[in-house]
Amino acid sequence: MKIKVMTKEMMYQEIAKRFVDTINTNPSCVLGFATGASVMGVYAELVNQYQNGKVSFKKVKTINVDEYVGLEPTHNQSYRYFMNDKLFNHIDIDINNTYLPLSTGNLEKNCQDYEEIIKSVGGIDLELLGIGTNGHLAFDEPGTPLDSLTHVARIDERTRMDNTRFFKQIEKVPTHALTMGLGSIAKARHIILLAFGANKAEAIKTLVEGPVSIDMPASVLKNHPDVTLYLDEDAASLLNK
Ligand code: GLP
Helix, strand or coil: CEEEECCHHHHHHHHHHHHHHHHHHCCCCEEEECCCHHHHHHHHHHHHHHHCCCCCCCCCEEEECEEECCCCCCCCCCHHHHHHHHCHHHCCCCHHHEECCCCCCCHHHHHHHHHHHHHHCCCCCEEEECCCCCCCECCECCCCCCCCCCEEEECCHHHHHHHHHHHCCHHHCCCEEEECCHHHHCCCCEEEEEECCHHHHHHHHHHHHCCCECCEHHHHHHHCCCEEEEECCCCCCCCCC
16 A cells, blocks of 8 residues: 555645546546545545546546435435535536445345446446545445445444534434445555544554454455555554654
């Protein structure tokens, strides 16, 4: 894993540039996206790049890592709503080329279908990830097998607590989600993970200095040939220099 430490404003710029370069090299590329506070600035910068004529998303396909069970796409905390609101509504992407796991109906079937979709688009070229305070990726909580595929996951209580900031009350935070597995995420050709703030420092230390273990889901990335961690000083503050 490569580690880069910089301000969050700098990382938004650098990461967005990597996405723009990827698209301009291959206009039909497949991008992997996540949600959460950490990645919002990257989407804002991609909108900015689009508005300045630096990139077109006309042929791009996107695969999101997860979606809450029980929230309609129109619910303002669903990840479909987040992606439309933060990115897709502001760029020239074909909305039919934007995929999130379908979290209504037959969930087991939807999980299998999602793996088929990922395969049918040719896999993910560049994946953007955040990390939970407990080390989760997407909704792959501690204990998730490192080779797992898309599945229905129970959301950890710590994660529900963390995400209460979006829902106001913990009772409103869904208990389950559809999530790409750690195995499906790790198949992306290139991976970027960004983290900022002191509340991520413990997870980052365990990820960087600890072993590959199901107790630290993000450690699956240590076996991957091309991962870059973008950290700010606070998130990197517990690392042995
Ligand atoms: C959420 C999402 C993850 C995200 C993580 C961190 O629960 N399912 O995909 O990376 O938690 O979110 P944030 O960036 O808001 O700290």
